[in-house]
Amino acid sequence: MNPPLISVQNLTVEIKTGRGLLKAIRGVSFDVNPGDAIGIVGESGSGKSITLKAILDLLPTNARVTGGKIFINGQDVSALKPKARRALLSENCAMIFQDAIAALNPVIKIGDQIAEVPRYRLGKSEEESKNIALTLMAKVGITDGESRYDLYPHQLSGGLRQRVAIAIALSGDPKILFCDEPTTALDVTIQAQVLRLLKELRENSGLGIVFVTHDLAVVNELCDDIKVMYAGKLVETGTVENVFTRPTHPYTFSLLKAAPDPDKAVHRLFTISGEAPNLTQPVTACPFAPRCFAASDQCQSSEPELLPMAQSMSACFHSENHVNWASEDSQKSVAR
Secondary structure, eight states: OOSSEEEEEEEEEEEETEEEEEEEEEEEEEETTTOOOEEEEEESSSSSHHHHHTTTTTTTEEEEEEEEEEEEETTEESSSSSHHHHHHHHHHHEEEOOOOHHHHHTTTTHHHHHHHHHHHHHOOHHHHHHHHHHHHHHHHOSSSSSHHHTTOGGGGOOHHHHHHHHHHTTTOOOOEEEESSSTTTSSSHHHHHHHHHHHHHHHHOOOEEEEESOHHHHHHHHHSSSEEEEEEEHHHEEHHHHHHHHHOOOHHOOOOOOOTTSSSSSSSOOOSSSSSOOOTSSEEEEEEEEOOOOTGGGGGGGGOOOOOEEEEOOOOOOOGGGGGTTTTHHHHHHOO
């Protein structure tokens, strides 16, 4: 049996800050197989983007992996020397960043940036590389590719720059695509076009996708499985269908309740009260307990583990009560 495209096992990451050592990732594990599309969701600061950067060896200088293993096609990334590690990652992985203007070289024409990997890493001719770039530009919704090929990033709108960044990520024919909020700057029409492209690549070439986003609708459209992060840990995992219809962690329940429903009129949108915990301090209780409608004394004294519950995995002492959380009384408690 072939190993997963990527296997992340008990990953931990620490960041040096002015407030102390921040435990940004605390034991995250997941696998990605060919054709998988996994959505990682959670509020800002939950650890989503840092997880991707740790996998791709792109952590800032004040951050480091302090535990766990990362395997690419069965190879232990940490056991490789830097040059071999970069080669393994560049051959198998690509990433689409949220901030396209920072990801693009301001003094190189956009067409040349898209054609760079086919030309210099895949060994294509100059003409073949240009044709690949033009094809990718059309696929991601960049019209008039021939005339725009010689433009510079500053000559494009934010949405067009993001589409260029997506084309660059796809230009090396990666096996795993990591996406950090890549559709945030796109209008809904182009967003739908990009999501259709990613779904086609999954189905036709077995591309594995890890998609970080705040947008639950995007996860529902693209992904089969979902990982919910809070305070540097996974607090619920499962199929999108199961987690969306029967959430077994109060944080997941609250995230879904906070998502506006276009088919329902509401006077006031729901928000999750309170703030995320300070991870420079030791975690001795459930980190969501101060914001949770289901918290008990047990939640204040120890942190729950991620364990099987119903058809998902949940890190909550009271997951067995998930069937009651949709009741009117629970909803009032959540919205306090």
